[in-house]
Amino acid sequence: MENVLAHIESGTDSLPDARSESIEIFEAGLAKFGLREALAYLNSWVDFRYTAMARLQGDLFLTVEVFDKFGKLSTEDFPDQPFNDSFCQFVKRDGPWAVPDTRLEPMLDGNKNQGVVISYVGVPVLNGIGGDFYGTLCHFDFEPRRVGDRHYEFLKQAGLVLSTIFEPSALAID
Numbered sequence: 001m002e003n004v005l006a007h008i009e010s011g012t013d014s015l016p017d018a019r020s021e022s023i024e025i026f027e028a029g030l031a032k033f034g035l036r037e038a039l040a041y042l043n044s045w046v047d048f049r050y051t052a053m054a055r056l057q058g059d060l061f062l063t064v065e066v067f068d069k070f071g072k073l074s075t076e077d078f079p080d081q082p083f084n085d086s087f088c089q090f091v092k093r094d095g096p097w098a099v100p101d102t103r104l105e106p107m108l109d110g111n112k113n114q115g116v117v118i119s120y121v122g123v124p125v126l127n128g129i130g131g132d133f134y135g136t137l138c139h140f141d142f143e144p145r146r147v148g149d150r151h152y153e154f155l156k157q158a159g160l161v162l163s164t165i166f167e168p169s170a171l172a173i174d
Contacts, residue, residue: 087122
């Protein structure tokens with residue numbers, strides 16, 4: 001976040017205007033600074049503590065990258081999740097999905113992460129536009145959180161942008 005936002009604020013870069021959410025800034029930050037900084041940019045617009053990307057490999061969701069708003073936890077602190085334990089399974093099945101408080105969501109009854117991760121919003125990332133499911137782009141927190149309609153749409157757009165950078169032939173899925 002610091003790199004993307006510092007460059008924007010300095011005026012030394014040709015990144016678009018940063019006064020509101022911008023898919024152009026997300027794309028430019030992704031290209032110039034990488035996935036972690038792009039996740040930081042997404043996270044800067046929400047109250048959620050974490051923004052992450054996970055990919056499906058076999059029956060596991062592998063943690064690709066996690067941004068922690070407080071900088072206390074890193075990607076390595078988030079273990080890979082079995083498909084049936086992950087909230088990402090619902091994004092794969094249903095598409096974009098949000099739950100402000102998992103403790104109150106009957107669909108999650110019996111899920112081992114219900115009540116651990118309290119709030120979640122995720123969107124699919126595909127192997128190219130119109131391709132197979134690759135993984136998810138999500139915000140989550142250990143406290144109840146809601147995502148506004150505007151940012152929910154922005155997150156969906158960011159998922160589409162990420163879908164354009166994955167080539168099915170480049171994936172090493174075991």
